[in-house]
Structures are given as C-alpha cells and as structure tokens.
Amino acid sequence: MKPRHAAALALVGWYLMAPPSVAETSWVCAGGLTDWIMGAWIGDTKHRDDCAKLEGIADPHAPLSKWFRLGAFDTIVQCEAERNENHARGRENSTSPLDPAMQQECIASDDPRLAK
Numbered sequence: 001m002k003p004r005h006a007a008a009l010a011l012v013g014w015y016l017m018a019p020p021s022v023a024e025t026s027w028v029c030a031g032g033l034t035d036w037i038m039g040a041w042i043g044d045t046k047h048r049d050d051c052a053k054l055e056g057i058a059d060p061h062a063p064l065s066k067w068f069r070l071g072a073f074d075t076i077v078q079c080e081a082e083r084n085e086n087h088a089r090g091r092e093n094s095t096s097p098l099d100p101a102m103q104q105e106c107i108a109s110d111d112p113r114l115a116k
Helices: 003-010 032-042 044-054 076-093
Strands: 014-018 068-073 105-108
Touching: 014 076, 068 076, 076 105
Parallel strands: none
Antiparallel strands: 014 068, 014 105
C-alpha cells in the first residue's frame, strides 16, 4: 500500500447510525397539508394512533442523510462493539426487530451517501 493511501484510510472514522422511523419519513405523518387531510379524512384520533404505531418501525431504506448519528468512532471494531451492546440492550427492551434501535449500522464517515 502506498503511504498516501494509508494516510487516507487513517482519516476515515465511523459513525454508529440508526434509521428514522416510518412515521418520520412518511408523507402521511410528516405534518403539513397531507397530515391534516389524513386526520380530517380518517379522524384525527385514529390518524394519530396510526402514526404512533409507525414510530416503532424503522425505515432502513431512508437516505443515510436522514439517519441519526448515535456516536463517532475511530475504528470499525469500536463501532461494531457499541452496536452489539446496543442490540443486546435493545433485545431486552424492544418488542420488535423492526424497532429503529435494532436497525443500527456502522457507516464510514466518508460515505458519499451521507451528503445527499
């Protein structure tokens, strides 16, 4: 490996990230006019209940720029260790594997998908 490549690799950090919930990425629950229309159409209480249920479901297909940074690490090993600890805690507290807390991933800090 060339020295400049080694230096570039040394600058890469890792983020532990969790996806947003479906409620956060859904146009139906995101607020604004469509949220108001859905509330008026199916009833505000039922609409709020439906959106509350969607809070517990991860949207792993959301763009990485919408994901939440839970921590920054120097190495992938450190990031994965934290992720595994969080998963162990999540299995104790979560009722579903679709919970956003259970869908955490380690992402390189230079991943171009973070900028989009």
